[in-house]
Amino acid sequence: MHALSLIRRFRDRGDLVLPEAEAKEVLEAAGIPTTRCHIVESAAQACSTAEAIGFPVVLKISSPKLLHKTEAGGVVLNLRTPRELTAACERLTARGRELDHAFTLILQQMAPPGVELIAGATADPHFGTVLMLGTGGIYTELFRDAVFRLPPLETGVADEMIAALRSYPLLNGYRGAAKRDLAALRHLLLRLSALVSAGPEIRELEINPLVVYPRGLLALDARIILQ
Amino acid sequence: MLTGFDENSITAATAKLRNIFYPRSVALLGASDNPQRVGYNIFTSLSGSFQGSIYLVNPRLQAVQGYPVYSSLAAVPGPVDLAIIALNERATIAAIEECAACGVPGAVCVAGGFRETSEAGGGLEDELLAAAQRCAVPFVGPNTLGFINNAIGLNTTFYPMQLRRGNTSFISQSGGMGLSFICGAADAGLGLNKWVGAGNRTYFELADYLAFFGEDEGTEVIGLYLEGTEQAARLVRVAGSLKKPVVVYKAGRSGAADFATLTHTGSMAGAHAVYRDIFRQYGLYAVETMGELVAALKALSLAPLPRGRRIGLMTHTAGPSIVAADILLEWGCVLPPLAPQTMAKLQKLTGPNPPFALKNPLDVAGTGFMADVYGRYLELLADDPNVDMVITFFCHNSNPHWPFPSSEIVRVRQKSGKPLLACYISTAAHLPGERAILESGGVPLFATPEEAAQAALALVWQGGRNQAAIMGTTKRS
16 A cells, blocks of 8 residues: 555654654545645745645644644634735744744645544554544534544444534534535545554554535645554 | 454363363362351352362361361362462462363462562563463463352352352453442342453453353353453454343543543543443443443343334333433434324223323323233233333332232233333332242343333344344345
């Protein structure tokens, strides 16, 4: 599997904490769509990249030392013009220097809103690798709505996992909202299951937020911890 | 410790456990004539009802209560199938080697003082395991009460007791909670087949005992008290492979995640939520209290499985049916409306002006005190095609003209073929006699509406599991 050879390459390089850009590369290789990261080294490069992928965009600090970017003030959302983007570049460069000298700035497409979930795998001391799906976004730990299963998952178990969420009605057309792409979500869970079952090097993997649309889904942020 | 979900190791462990649980002769190492000693109490347990040979071993004694005492295992005159080692931790290791020298194929190691106490104890436990593996003497424990095989009247624990025989077997990760189950089962009239305190799980893991009970002929229903095991994945996979129901009471709800994590995913886990979800994935039925555990096991042990989740409730006072309905509805059961033909038959019975509302729950009010009338209403409810299972309530009155409707309930149970659970609101003193009538007729009796409802949930769960298995088979073929 291509995703696994990527993981092994990162691990052999000595990286045990894969930050967003590398984690998304692994996810893409595993067949999970993400908002790809573009590393930018200057405001000018940021603006030309943004023109190429289309405004609005998101600018983030990337560093293995920074696991919770929002809390650290390392994310600026919804930049609509080159001017806004340039200002954000200056601000995050200053913030980045405070946090970690080896930081980089990454630019990505601003994804449209949708139902935000969290999905991943964790190393349970009793069960070993366990898959998790939950209500995501910045309120993840507030709602504590999460479902766990032991991989490898069968299709039926992936569906059960989705249906067991307290937030399931939000995916299933709550109050006239559009139904979300449950087939894409099931597919994602099966991909994650295959990835962690084949790759014991993965200690923890997290996609948060994972945004689910009426058609398709996108991993907006991700991290992978290797062992 | 046997590791991994390996068919061969499970089968090998099952064969070893079968030998340990079915000895024809037992030797007690550390027998004592002092009632304050464990070795005396184990002797009392053994001599209670075990029909095989019992050999007592202690170099310092000649006899205990008329039984000869041998100076060593080697001095015992006949073959020994099982050694119960009631010696201190050091002597336990030597005793395992003595077992091998004397051809004794299995043991129970009672002593504590191993991994659970200190690092030095952990080292001793490693020595014990190494000795057992080298000598091929598998053992239960250490740090355990031992086990009970009620099918052959064998109690190896230092708690002498006479237990009702039944089809339920129990695995406990704690001696105290294992006893709590035994006492709860005795009070509820639940019969026991086998019981084991897993102790430090040094040679056999919980999953090994589960696989053994899964194949054991006398065991139809399995209960498990669990605190936590590093072999949880193997445990649930074994449980999931069994057709027999496995009801689990997992302690440690309050425990925060006991491991360091870097992501939200990890900190969200918390041992209890992970266990609860994965139990569901593999078809274990999880309960939250000891009372619920006993109730669920009793229902599964006595009643047939319902075809669905549609419950009929019958009572002559509303409260108990409301309490039961709260629990049933919260967990996805349905209280179906009565079918038109049931309504018609009820009306025929009550006349044109029924003294109560004809609906489910069927609250027959004061007419329910007359046992024969109670039985006729119950029969109509149980026969309703919309009803898969009935819970019936009766509030006892000391007036001898208003007796418990036990034989009427048994008659309905046998005629309808559907599962029927009874709940009697009464002092405990009245229950044993009624329980004998009801339970010999296949109707489990409960003392509270909460337990009756929880028992019904366990039956619905296992019924659904069986149907999924049947449908799965159909789909595959």
